[in-house]
Amino acid sequence: MDKEQNRHVYWNPYFGGFLLGLLIILTFYITGRGLGASGAMKSSVVTMVDATSHEYAKKSAFYSKFVEGDKNPMNNWIVFETIGILIGAFISGGLAGRIGWRTQHSPKITKRRRLIFALLGGVLFGVGSQIARGCTSGAALSGIAVLSTGGFITMLAIFGTGFLVAYFFRKNWI
């Protein structure tokens, strides 16, 4: 990968950030709520558990919240929005010629190591997003847009901890 390939591949970050900000305003203006992402993964887990054992899901303190009565966990704003994310990213990646099966990792580490860390990071994010009731999109970004105290705290905790522990993961990235 040479220098030229790295440059001008993506949008200017201020441009992207500005458009994202406008989109968040529009989202709140139309729907009264913000963006999100981890919520759709929660709905997927709830659906799988519910399909495996409806009895168990109804009894569980966590799952019962989402499967009471006729509630379908997949009939949810965030799930539809997530389908949109996949379509939108696919269009953008397609226009830029970035689509293809690959595992992206630093040349200094193996593919296996990358995948193990991706899985572990996912597990941590899954647990953390449930404890904090939202991830970087739902809690931090959409929270800050309406100046939610919890949104600011979550943002500071995510990035603060990230910087604190970055040293221990440096081999994976630099």
Place this chain on the structure above:
Amino acid sequence: MGPLIPNDIIPFEWNSIIAIVIGIFFGFILEASGFSSSRKLAGVFYGYDFAVLKVFFTAALVSAIGILYLDYLGYLDMSMLYIHPTYLWGAIIGGAIMGIGFVAAGFCPGTSLCAVAIGKIDAIVYVFGIMIGIFIFSQLYGLLDPIHNGYFQGYVTLMDSLDFDPYWFIFLFTIAAVIIFAFSDLIRKRVKKVFY
């Protein structure tokens, strides 16, 4: 006057279709900004790429300013918007766990979906990991309940918590962001380049 759907100006039946359209724009913007690349995202923690910082804070400020302004002009009733609730220790502990996950994997859930859409295998594994994490949480739900449901402060904003004037706060936040952006460019010049 907004918000349109809660005020029945747009019928509720449109909600799901609007969700897909908003999602398409969200996914497009994230992917076009380079957020489908874990190596680009992780750059913020090592100083070789500050795209996350710039996109995140620009978006946060633009949206916060815009929403305050629409509220001020009377186009949007801010009191009707969904305010992310504040559970103090849940936000801190959950955020800290997510922070470790972010550095370990180089993705957050939204960005990983963009990477899944363009075929990144590490992102597919990551999303699978998130689902395992949510399942683990559901099994530990009783144990984690005091953190998850405790220390509840309400659906509060910084103005409630700190007794701040929102307009001054946004003004100072904007200045801080500009300084941080300039500072991040200085750091990036001093850090060894990473190409990906």
